[in-house]
Amino acid sequence: MAGKQGRPSTGLSLALTLGSAVLWGLAHLWVGRRVTGAILMGIYVTLVAAIAAVLLGATPDLLSLAVQPAWLWIFALSAILFAAAAVAVIIRSYQLVQPESLSRPARYLSALAVGMVCTLVIVPMAYAARLAYVSQHVVTSVFAAETSPIPVDTWRGRHRVNLLLVGADAAANRVGVRTDSMTVASIDTGTGNTVLFGLPRNLENVPLPKGPARDRFPYGFEGESTYTPGLLNEIFQYAEDHPEMVPGIAKGHRGPTLLKQTISGITGLDVTNYVMVDMFGFAEIIDAMGGVKVSVKDPIVYGRQNEGLIRAGTRRLSGEEALWFGRARTYSDDYVRMGRQKCLMNAVAKQADPVTVLRSFEKLADATMHAVSTDIPQTLLPNLIDLAGKVKDAKIVSYQFVPPLINTGDPDYDLIKRKVAAVLEKTASASSSPAKSARSTRSARKSVRASLTNLDSACD
Structure with a gap:
């Protein structure tokens, strides 16, 4: 022994x-x-x-x-x-x-x-x-604290969950926050198939929800001065500055509440929660990741004095370059920018792998706390993690409500609702049985096919 x-x-x-x-x-x-x-x-x-x-x-x-x-x-x-x-x-x-x-x-x-x-x-x-x-x-x-338990049927029998993704642009030379990027992510809770509905920031005469907001602007949001000409991207800050628009809602929650209700009315979707990312904080997140690789189709001039240039090609962008990739409008317009923003979101989601996250975890955590705000409750996170796993392996397509489909100066809001319904019908029938697919209307298919964009192929 x-x-x-x-x-x-x-x-x-x-x-x-x-x-x-x-x-x-x-x-x-x-x-x-x-x-x-x-x-x-x-x-x-x-x-x-x-x-x-x-x-x-x-x-x-x-x-x-x-x-x-x-x-x-x-x-x-x-x-x-x-x-x-x-x-x-x-x-x-x-x-x-x-x-x-x-x-x-x-x-x-x-x-x-x-x-x-x-x-x-x-x-x-x-x-x-x-x-x-x-x-x-x-x-x-x-994430918001929530004491009420999550029901066994997390999505309450809903086949889709609709989240509002907001890119906020605050600046030192501007009072308040402009929501310059607004996208509704409509996710099939069974398959994870996702449609991103992009709304232009400059939609005018936006119909507001019933109640005090509509009573003040019965013919659509008009703003109140030359500094607020009445665009969709001003509603968030307007609600924060005017508590009577959403009575009973605390400061910091008025803007998200009214914006969610407004976009629910525009799209006909029940938008339950929002996630807002400050664009400058978003740059910090990308720097913490070590940059993000994107495909730049055309050279992009960036900076307030046009002091930088992002050359065409597949490139790894720093946080500042990625910020301007998503914001720049020099030699382009809002609608080209909207497309780049979705490509940037897609690239970050794809490249935020576990190794990258662990390598810079504390930097990412710090940047996230400064850049992200949301009303998603903590108790819902496990279910969203499960849903995110489905989304990662599912199909993600984008649909933009931009000219010539929509005239932002005089939008046809009924048309927007019809298009949303047609897009969701098409995506649902595409993933269902052949028999059910055959029953979908050909007119609905034709009207949305040309505008639906697969993000992976469009951003390569």
Whole structure:
């Protein structure tokens, strides 16, 4: 038996200590403490097997836990406790197998070696706990707290969920926020197939929802001065500045509430939640990712004084370049810019892989907290994570309400509603059975086919 062979040499004792960090109980078995060694080894093997099973076989469930604050706290505490237990095992293992007599230099070197082994265990666990803490801070800072439970049928029987994606353009030389990019993402909750409906920022005479807003502007939003000529992108800030437009709604929520209601009326869709990204904060997110690769079809002049140029070709853009890729209108117009914005959104979504996120996690988290606002409740995040998994592997198409289809100075809002309905009918029939597809009206297909754009092919 190892316990009757005397103490091992210094090299062997350190090897056994290192081995005990990799497989708990190894040193205990060597010195003959079989029961303790077997228990430690069983605990360690069980933990490793459970973690491996979760990582390899339950990725969607793991992602859903990663957006729940309570589970993030549990994960952080578990990482700390595991590190503490591992350090205790390592130190005790060395005590059991250390040579009986060592010179002072040898003792110092051995202690240093054991300390390094402990550090190798502590550092990754501390980093994992830190990631969990930062994630918890992001979730609680960005997403709304919601005490009411999510029903078993998360989407309440709805076949589609409609989210408003807003790009906000605030600047030092401008009062308030302009929502210059507005897109409704209509997602099939069963398949993940998604249609992005792009609305121009300069739609005029926008019909407002019934109530105080429509009472003030019965013939459509008109603004109140030359600084607010009455465009769709002004409604958000106008509501924030005029509480009577959305009575009972707190400051900071008036703009999103009225904008969601207005766009619901324009499209005929039930827009339930919004996500707004400040464009300058968006540049910080892209820098934290290490840039974003996009296909630039034509050279883009950017900067307020036209001081920069993004050359044509497939390029990795910095945050500032990506910001201007999505904002620039020199030698182009709002509608070309809308197309670039969707390509940019698509590229960021595709390139934000787990390795990229982990590599710059804290920078991304900090940029996200400064750049993103939303009314999506924390309790809905696990279900959205599940839906996002479907969207990633599904078809994403874009439909733009731009000239000549829509005259932004005198929009046909009934036409917009009809087109939205026709697009959703076409996309639904395309993913259903051939028999059902054959029953869809040919006129609806023809009217939307030319305007539907597959983002992956359009942005290459």
